[in-house]
Amino acid sequence: KQEVTQIPAALSVPEGENLVLNCSFTDSAIYNLQWFRQDPGKGLTSLLLIQSSQREQTSGRLNASLDKSSGRSTLYIAASQPGDSATYLCAVVTGNQFYFGTGTSLTVIP
Amino acid sequence: NAGVTQTPKFRILKIGQSMTLQCTQDMNHNYMYWYRQDPGMGLKLIYYSVGAGITDKGEVPNGYNVSRSTTEDFPLRLELAAPSQTSVYFCASTETGVQPQHFGDGTRLSIL
Numbered sequence: 001k002q003e004v005t006q007i008p009a010a011l012s013v014p015e016g017e018n019l020v021l022n023c024s025f026t027d028s029a030i031y032n033l034q035w036f037r038q039d040p041g042k043g044l045t046s047l048l049l050i051q052s053s054q055r056e057q058t059s060g061r062l063n064a065s066l067d068k069s070s071g072r073s074t075l076y077i078a079a080s081q082p083g084d085s086a087t088y089l090c091a092v093v094t095g096n097q098f099y100f101g102t103g104t105s106l107t108v109i110p
Numbered sequence: 111n112a113g114v115t116q117t118p119k120f121r122i123l124k125i126g127q128s129m130t131l132q133c134t135q136d137m138n139h140n141y142m143y144w145y146r147q148d149p150g151m152g153l154k155l156i157y158y159s160v161g162a163g164i165t166d167k168g169e170v171p172n173g174y175n176v177s178r179s180t181t182e183d184f185p186l187r188l189e190l191a192a193p194s195q196t197s198v199y200f201c202a203s204t205e206t207g208v209q210p211q212h213f214g215d216g217t218r219l220s221i222l
Binding site: 046091099 | 114141143145150151152153154155158160166168169200202208209210211212213214215216
């Protein structure tokens with residue numbers, strides 16, 4: 001069974017700092033890996049999708065990398081802003097199912 | 111675009127009652143999913159559907175039922191509500207099953 005872990009569970013950084021969120025998974029037989037953002041009381045918003053054959057994807061200040069063989073992904077956020085405060089979840093797709101991590105709660109302090 | 115719409119947003123049930131959580135999407139997506147999210151936990155898949163008339167169990171299907179009579183709608187039914195089913199329920203859809211999922215805003219369900 002696929003297990004997805006995210007470390008740290010919570011992170012607090014001053015505005016402007018670059019930061020890295022980590023995601024690890026136990027079964028490397030994945031179709032893709034996705035990063036989501038969840039604001040309080042809201043559903044999830046897709047940020048980046050990395051296909052299993054890719055190494056990284058970029059969108060604005062966000063960069064996600066994937067090392068399938070080691071079962072790891074990172075989400076890099078450059079020049080963090082208070083508006084980035086949210087919970088970030090990663091999910092891996094195996095078969096027809098998505099397996100989610102428990103998320104990293106990020107607080108960016110002005 | 112409405113995207114994925116869930117109703118109701120909040121509900122309180124008594125133990126043993128039943129209810130249906132509604133989910134509708136207007137993107138003509140074939141794949142639809144139901145998740146539950148407990149405090150401090152990730153999302154757990156309850157049921158999913160790859161098209162009208164086709165459903166399958168996820169990780170935590172016990173106590174729930176689904177149907178998919180149309181592409182747009184994917185209701186989730188709780189037959190005999192139990193306190194362990196207190197959670198936030200999310201519905202999601204995607205076009206091909208491996209593309210980004212679109213989520214609704216969730217239904218917050220408390221069972222007392």
